[in-house]
Amino acid sequence: MHFSELTPSEQRVLGCLIEKRWTTPDQYPLSVNALRLACNQSTNRDPVTDYDEATVREAAQRLCRYGLARLASGHGSRAIKYRHLAEEALSLGREELAVLAVLLLRGTQTPGELKSRSDRMAKIDSLAGVEHVLSVLTERGLARRLERRPGQKEDRFEHLLGGAAETEVGETALGASAPAVSDEAPGRHPANLAAKQPANPAGPHSGAPHRREDLEPRVQALEREVRSLQQELAALRSALGLDPEGGEDQEGGDDREGGDDREGREDGEGRLESEAQVGSARPTA
Template sequence: MISSAGTDEHPPLTVIEVRVLGSLLEKEVTTPDNYPLSLNALVAACNQTTSREPVMRLGEDEVTHAAVALRRRALLRQIQPVGSRVTKYEHRLGETMELSRRELAVLGVLLLRGPQTPGELYTRTARLEPFEDHADLERVLEALMARTPEPLVARLPRRPGQKELRYAHLMSGEPQADAPGTADEEPPAPTRRAGADGDRVATLERTVEELRAEVAALRADLDAFRAQFQ
């Protein structure tokens, strides 16, 4: 079992390792035809501008280094399909940490987007693993917090001015406190129309990013196929 808080042998995951794991968890469900991911596709997934907080600009070397570290901890598998020269990557969180699809969906969204409220998680996990209602999702959160010997999720203190509690993953150790000046600031409530438009734009942007990741994976596989005849 991998300790979520980290040990001398296995320190907490870095932000890049977290992004790699979260991206693999997501793409396993959203782009199954291209999973496991080639390095190019994995880099593209890590660098998406939607469904990622914060947005990153990682290079192949950084992603490869993170993949090697995750493989040493049995959280990632590196494979080379028969007849292909392309190395591909898949996560092993489910088998290594004995997590269900529902737990993987919640953990994956937390890895990709940081601390979130149950309402945010309910909306964002819908494309990975649907939940019946908020109470159903919160039961999964409770199970992740109650795991032994180490919990994988923690409930954060309520921020001033906010009604809902937030939850964070513990794969990188204890969550960092909010930066000074941000906790007390409550963003203005959007109008109903603006919220609806924002949801549609976010959906379109997410679709575009997923298509880009698929194209990147297909291009990498095509290049590898061509290389076999050169």
């Protein structure tokens, strides 16, 4: 599974979930409103955004479908909350996640900036430690080093969770770059998040195995989407005070339906009995 096509709103939501887990653990997991406020902070964010609640909720729901987040119930609260699953999905440790979160929330950074700005999430002792973390992210295809421009003393790095970020004129990356992806690209989720398969130049019969390989990540993505929707439906029913499984409503409906049938049968039998009595009371000719 590749996560190189996240939209800007998905990147921002994921970065906020990672950040707030360690900077405000007493408020984590985050409700939709808390997540919206975190996304739209005027500090420690570049660019500063003004996402509405619907945008944040939809981005969080999509992250759940991709396996990067999940619904979580808060203690003593019925509000729907979210937590990230980046550790499991990306197989990263705390230091790598902290650096990745800074790149997601603040864009291109130097190693020195990453060291100071990730300090609230993870303690990285030296610039050499930051360089090691960046090498791990680069090897995993999650970040890349940008070529120095004239007058720049330090290398800069950007994340690749949304493809290659927009760089300034004349700025290029060292190594292969990932294609940039529009936030509005049609038909991109969730199936297109799977690793792209090379075109098959062989005959029609040799293409079947590749098609089967393509289907497996799509089925897994759809299964995750169904589980996420089931969890959200159960949370909504619980918030409304309804049975999460809907058993009581169905049972009550069956009882009412059975009662109506019984009443109809009793009325019909009563009418037949009355007609029989009237017929027996008539005199014979």
